[in-house]
Amino acid sequence: MPQDSPMTAKPDRIRKGRKFDQVLEGAREIFLRDGFERASVDAIARAAGVSKATLYNYFPDKRLLFSEVLRRECDRQAGAALHEIDMAAPAETVLKSAARHIVSALLSEFNQAVFRICVAESDRFPDLGAAFYQSGPMRLRSEIAAFLREATRRGELSVEDETLAADQFAELCKADLYTRRVFRLDNGFAEDEIRRVIDGAVAVFLARYGANRT
Amino acid sequence: MPQDSPMTAKPDRIRKGRKFDQVLEGAREIFLRDGFERASVDAIARAAGVSKATLYNYFPDKRLLFSEVLRRECDRQAGAALHEIDMAAPAETVLKSAARHIVSALLSEFNQAVFRICVAESDRFPDLGAAFYQSGPMRLRSEIAAFLREATRRGELSVEDETLAADQFAELCKADLYTRRVFRLDNGFAEDEIRRVIDGAVAVFLARYGANRT
DNA sequence: CGGAAACTGAACCGCCCGGTCTAGGATGTC
DNA sequence: GACATCCTAGACCGGGCGGTTCAGTTTCCG
Numbered sequence: 001m002p003q004d005s006p007m008t009a010k011p012d013r014i015r016k017g018r019k020f021d022q023v024l025e026g027a028r029e030i031f032l033r034d035g036f037e038r039a040s041v042d043a044i045a046r047a048a049g050v051s052k053a054t055l056y057n058y059f060p061d062k063r064l065l066f067s068e069v070l071r072r073e074c075d076r077q078a079g080a081a082l083h084e085i086d087m088a089a090p091a092e093t094v095l096k097s098a099a100r101h102i103v104s105a106l107l108s109e110f111n112q113a114v115f116r117i118c119v120a121e122s123d124r125f126p127d128l129g130a131a132f133y134q135s136g137p138m139r140l141r142s143e144i145a146a147f148l149r150e151a152t153r154r155g156e157l158s159v160e161d162e163t164l165a166a167d168q169f170a171e172l173c174k175a176d177l178y179t180r181r182v183f184r185l186d187n188g189f190a191e192d193e194i195r196r197v198i199d200g201a202v203a204v205f206l207a208r209y210g211a212n213r214t
Numbered sequence: 215m216p217q218d219s220p221m222t223a224k225p226d227r228i229r230k231g232r233k234f235d236q237v238l239e240g241a242r243e244i245f246l247r248d249g250f251e252r253a254s255v256d257a258i259a260r261a262a263g264v265s266k267a268t269l270y271n272y273f274p275d276k277r278l279l280f281s282e283v284l285r286r287e288c289d290r291q292a293g294a295a296l297h298e299i300d301m302a303a304p305a306e307t308v309l310k311s312a313a314r315h316i317v318s319a320l321l322s323e324f325n326q327a328v329f330r331i332c333v334a335e336s337d338r339f340p341d342l343g344a345a346f347y348q349s350g351p352m353r354l355r356s357e358i359a360a361f362l363r364e365a366t367r368r369g370e371l372s373v374e375d376e377t378l379a380a381d382q383f384a385e386l387c388k389a390d391l392y393t394r395r396v397f398r399l400d401n402g403f404a405e406d407e408i409r410r411v412i413d414g415a416v417a418v419f420l421a422r423y424g425a426n427r428t
Numbered sequence: 429c430g431g432a433a434a435c436t437g438a439a440c441c442g443c444c445c446g447g448t449c450t451a452g453g454a455t456g457t458c
Numbered sequence: 459g460a461c462a463t464c465c466t467a468g469a470c471c472g473g474g475c476g477g478t479t480c481a482g483t484t485t486c487c488g
Contacts, residue, residue: 018464018465019464019465035251035334037249037251037252038251040444040445040446041445041446041447042444042445042446050465050466051465051466051467051468052446052447052448052466052467052468053448053449053450053465053466053467054464054465054466056446056447056448057464057465061446061447062446062447115333116333116334118397119329119330119333119334119396119397120249120330120333120334122396122397122398123398126398128397129396129397129398129399130397130399132397133393133394133397133399137390137393141390161410161414163390164389164390164410164411164414165414167389167390168386168389168414168415168418171385171386171388171389172382172385172386174385175378175381175382175385176351176355176377176378176381179347179351180347182333182336182343183332183333183336183342183343183344183346183347184336184337184340184343185343185344185347196375196378197378200375200378200379200382201382203422204382204418204419204421204422205418207418207421207422208417208418208421208422231434231435232434232435232485232486233434233435254474254475254476255475255476255477256474256475256476264435264436265435265436265437265438266436266437266438266476266477266478267435267436267437267478267479267480268434268435268436270476270477270478271434271435275476275477276476276477
């Protein structure tokens, strides 16, 4: 009988409480929408469908709730990866497919929201910047770098400094699109705009790192 | 705007206030340091060495003061340009020199502060994003594009889509450095880190756009 | 000089915020 | 039914905020 104690059947469940997830979900919604300062605890409790007392029963203050929410969002963000791409395909194919993934991930509403919050609050919450960096750019880089290493081994590419090359590739995928998105000049982008950037990124990358260049 | 030599005439409107510039300067300091929400009007007045009544004599509310300050900062930012570079030099030289300027400008404390504020407040101040974009990335792009056009005419480069190429070059200069700076993982960077990125950017760019490639 | 305009410091207002507290309603287990 | 646990609504608190007011001081200029 591992779970049975004399007083309670499931101590961990009781410790956590039934509405714990509701609180986090409400906080997520409001924090991502309004940022830390403008998000009021009352609004969070309302969005969570929970009383303020319950909220403060789980989290001692607003800051810790915020930290917990964004830690989770950073984890969540780390999930969006390139794993499903067939790394055995020709390098150009892989790069184009990766570029498309990268672009759509970078421009997504979710990434934008997390990015903006992390930028805005990275001084008051010093861990935040590192968390975002590790769950986003760093992970992306290491995935790309792994492919570049493999493609170099196969003789398709010729990359010496994989981490630099990976960063460059990711950076090339942003070209203008990202900036315009961050500053809210555009919400969505036409397919040909995106293709122009992607094709351009791959062309530039292959011109430098393709194995068959003279 | 007013505030000049004691002999100037125009007592009408110009003479309106002696402390106008002080207010803007104090607001600049506090807003860039704390952002819009966390900056208190009292703190601004204190930093400006001015009473709150005086401040409100010039600006009807905090929002307008903020807008005015950041409009000016965007203009100021636009000043940091590449004009002093000798565009007649060989393309590789020009690109390296431009890259160095770009990197140091992007990583500067000033640009970082303005960038962060614009990102954080671009939803509540919709003009802000556009202002920053035009005074920063867009200006930079058109300067680079102009050079690329000229270098292509000279036969040193072979660029068809200058604006894309310009964006790509600027983007390449960021590689990792910018991200780490934005998220406050590093304050300063070693010279070899910077050179690695710059040389890498120029190498990638020339591999694609150099005229003498096969 | 004299008077107008700019400026001051502090008190003040109403509001909303983060956080606490209380009295009581559900729910579940003996 | 008794008891404990979780949760609820909302009143409440101290404090800081943006913004106003005012009585008095400084600065400027004819």
